[in-house]
Amino acid sequence: MTTLEMISVLDSYFTNEQREELARRREALGPEAVEEARTRFAGLVEQLLGHVRDDIPVDDPRVQDLLWRWEELGSAFHAQGAGGERTKAAARQMWQDQGAGLSRSLPWAAEKMAALMAYLERARAARSSG
Template sequence: MGEDTPLGEDPGRRWSIGELAQATGVTVRALHHYDEIGLLRAGERTASGHRRYTAADLRRLYRVRTLRSLGMPLEEIKRMLGAPEDLAGTRALLAAQLEQLTAQAERLQQLVRQVGGLLRQLDTGALPDPDQFMTTLEMISMLDSYFTDEQREELARRRDALGPDAVEEARSRFAGLVEQLLGHVRDDTPVDDPGVQDLLRRWEELGSAFHAEGAGGERTKAAARRMWQDQGAGLSRNLPWPAESMVALTAYLERARAARPGD
């Protein structure tokens, strides 16, 4: 199928659900949900019943993701996408996306100015523990880049609802899963190994406790994965494992997701 061909370049190309999820950052679970509600169905099926997505499906997925990023509910997106695809509609969609990205860039520039001001204050010795403080600021910057205000508020509500004891227990379970998974990374265990797939299931069940149910929770999970994929080295600085190990683990988990059986 031309593995070196960039996604979307060949109009005759087809993608399995795992390939589409890995290439676009949309989870397999979300793609299943889109199929169930009639928002995005694979244009073709193999003789054995496996989904195969076409170039038209890819363009539709792009429109879905863009409209979701603009805050539109799935039902409204489904209604909107019921109209025939045309150049004017696509241009309007891209213009709206560009406007949103421009606003995000302006917020990031404002954050840069704020951090610069704090750095100047640190130079006077007015604030204690500058290393820890700057790490916190970097985390805030990352969150601002990957999560909407609504998503950050929902994550905070879920954490508060769990309570400190449950959060501490989750940390302990997380550490155990990391150790086991890093062992598989070091051993180069195939990602479709049943043991690896079971660890992935437990990993995602643990993470799900911190996210809302339904499509909203799937969006925050996807945002968190994108953040780890892009900023894993920086996020790992305060963890007891080497940053390069956590970056490798993030990539390993993504391959394991794409290798789930039955897709």
């Protein structure tokens, strides 16, 4: 996506307050921690895509552990409490609606990322019901 398209997408999913909080969190973490998070994210995506490919049940303890690690990683970038939960929900909605465009800047195909996001939602539901 072009920079202007990305800004437009972010503007339509996140409030000004949410975008400012995300920027503050990135700045507070610093560039090294952000880069380390990107590396961890890539590793989690690869592991989870393997589980998607192998049709591992979402309630499998290995999947639930990866989901916990995924959410822990994302939590570093979100505020605590209800505000952070709203930001996380906005990010999930953005991925659901705009995944194809967002995936253009990632090394994984949009279809794989869409399948991964759906898998994570099912894993969250399994955790909630378990």
